[in-house]
Amino acid sequence: MWPYLVRRFAVALATLWLASSLVFLALLIIPGDPASIILGFGADPERVAALQARLGLDKPPLERYVLWYAGALRGDLGESIRYSSPVRSEIARGLSVTLPLVLAALTLATLISVPLGILAARRAGSWLDVGISAGALLGIVLPSFWVGLMFIYLFIVQLDLPLPTSFPIEGWRDPQRALLALVLPILTVTLSRSALLVRMVRGSVLEVLNQDYVRTARSKGLSERAVLYKHALRNAALPVVTVLGLEFSQLLIAAVIVETVFGLPGLGSLSLTAISARDFPLVQGIVVVLAAFIVLANLVVDLLYAYLDPRVSYA
Template structure:
């Protein structure tokens, strides 16, 4: 297990290095010039050139990349070209909104998708099982923006239970107010992602129920439910863990849209604003951190597979 984890860790670092190269050089071919943005439309070409030189943008791209990646290895993601603030500090501040939002959305998705997915499989062919399956398919097809607006209408406008937008100015100093402001956005993401997860749980459960060892256990006197819980859940867990890894990546992407819709000061909203402002050090730092997060989730999923499935522990 340790050898396997070390090998996967090396591959993770290699993937991050490749991603950093792609992020850095792709951003440099995008249209727009931050020096022109800083100087304004009235600046002369000489003034723009002086701004570029002062920012180090006139240096060869390989040297700029070497300086940036060297700073990353030292824990320094650089500074904003427009404000001069530390990218790492801003990311840490914005993550206090995005991280709880993603975690809450994931918990909501798991809370109803796993039990309802198993129930839908065990009741296949019955009216309630069919209703659960149809409902999951319908929810999975709903656009996340439309779902968010409908939830705002119901819970914020009609019922007045939750705020429609925004986040407390004092952040988590008032945990209750902060949590209330995240409930609607998290519910929006959690319902859509949970509906998709529920379909995978149902398929994995149906496949497990049809396995010989489950039928044998049932033939020995166990009910189908007990046979599934005792002998089939490990195989179901393998599929669920894989899909959960993909769901986490989906939640990160969905947070970019949801933070715009609900006016949350998170990483996704900051990324959209920085792309529009051509603040390349911030954008590349944000993209690298998000990429690292997705790759780390994949790394954890691989280790979880290794731990859950004893057949994989004996392989190199």
């Protein structure tokens, strides 16, 4: 197993290096001088030159790449132009909001969708199955921003629940208010993710229940519960694990919608601010960190696949 783990880690590191290099190259080939774009094309040449020196743009591209990569390996992603603070500090502040939102929503969505998907598969063709499938389809087609606005209207305007409509300025130093501010965003994300996962679990369980080895287990006189939980669910979990890995990656990128609706200072909102302010060091750092999380999620999925599927070779 260890050679397999080493290979997967090596592939993950190579992928991360390639992604970070492509990010650097993309910013390198952007037409025009980044310093002039940031300051405006009518800016004083001395200010432009000073910003070029601050960003390291006065050095040859290869030297800039080596310096940037060496700094990234030390955890130094440069300095944000807009905030005049280390990029890693701004990213850490955004992640402190986005990561709890994404992880809590995915956990809650899994706890909801797996039982519902199994129930729909076991009662395939029944009214219960039709109701669950219809509800899942409705959850998929409803836009997240609309669901978020409806939650605000229902729970805060109509029911007058004491839920804050924005994240506290002091952040997690006020944990109670911070947690309350995440309740509605988590429910919003959970609704759409649960809907997709319910359909995935139902389809996967139905496919496995029609396999020969399941019919053989039934013919031996095993109870339906034993057939389902001892023989079917492990194989049915394989596509679900894959989707969960993809969902985690997509939510990190798409969180900007929910964060905008609820006024959350997460990584999505920070990305929009960095792009609009042409804060290239911050944009570069955010993309690299997102790429690292996506590579890590795919690595975890690969390892879970090897654990769940005995056909995966460790050799």
